Amino acid sequence: MSSNNGILKVTGITKLLVSIFLLTITAVWIFPMASALFNSMKFFGLKNYAYVLSSKMNGIYFIQALLNSFIIAGIAVFLTTSVSALAGFCFSKIDFPFRNVLYITTLSLLSIPGVTILIPLFFTLKKIGLNNTFFAVALPQVALTLPFGVLLMRNAFDAIHNDYMAAASIDGANIFQVFWKIYLPLNAPAAINLAILQFVWSFQDFLLPSFMLSKRRLMTATQMISSFNRTQTISPKDIGGYNAGIVLLAIPVIIIFIIFSGYIKRGLTSGGLKG
Secondary structure (H helix, E strand, C coil): CEEECCEEECCHHHHHHHHHHHHHHHHHHHHHHHHHHHHHHHCCCCHHHHHHHHCEECCEEHHHHHHHHHHHHHHHHHHHHHHHHHHHHHHHHCCCCCHHHHHHHHHHHHHCCHHHHHHHHHHHHHHCCCCCCHHHHHHHHHHHHHHHHHHHHHHHHHCCCCHHHHHHHHCCCCHHHHHHHHHHHHCHHHHHHHHHHHHHHHHCCCHHHHHHCCCHHHCCHHHHHHHHHHHCCCCHHHHHHHHHHHHHHHHHHHHHHHHCHHHHHHHHHHCCCCC
């Protein structure tokens, strides 16, 4: 690997090593899902999927648990994306007192493990009457993701030249109109990328729903699959059903990644390209 006039040249050996590394990482990530798919078809084939979809666990069907997961993820995605976009725009384009201090403080929250605040968070939500509600799960998910969301969106807004704001101000646009009609559409890839990442985490989260939800009718899909694995006897049918549930839980995420793959690529690179 060498550099000539600012242009990075990659040798054949470097390309080979990078390819081997990426293939190894891909194989490591794919193996659990491939194993679940294989085990879901090993006994009784597609009947395992029908078994999961028709099973009633702790008084709730899998479809209802899946809907609960979608509701929680939807709330988290909306709040995370909207608040992160507004905060990122303010930190990037608006000069206000203690801006850098507040930004650094926000980023410092990334160093706090979420598991360390579960107990005080539980009692706080219980005190304000939000325990055993979808918001008891969605709001902590939003709070834990916001520092990363603000970082991502500020970097994306930094990549857009300030001349757009000056031109819009001359035309009489207020600050919110500048954000909503100019900067946010230009940063749609970054916002969609953040929304997808938040959806994946919220939809497949097991810890927070297990900690915050005790009512069976609020059970999420991840909880139901785990409960299914704990309460059923170990048999080929139950093994196949458990793995079929894992595959069903992954399907919405895979579909979203396929549909929005272009936005994901542009969103991840938008903060590194300066306008």
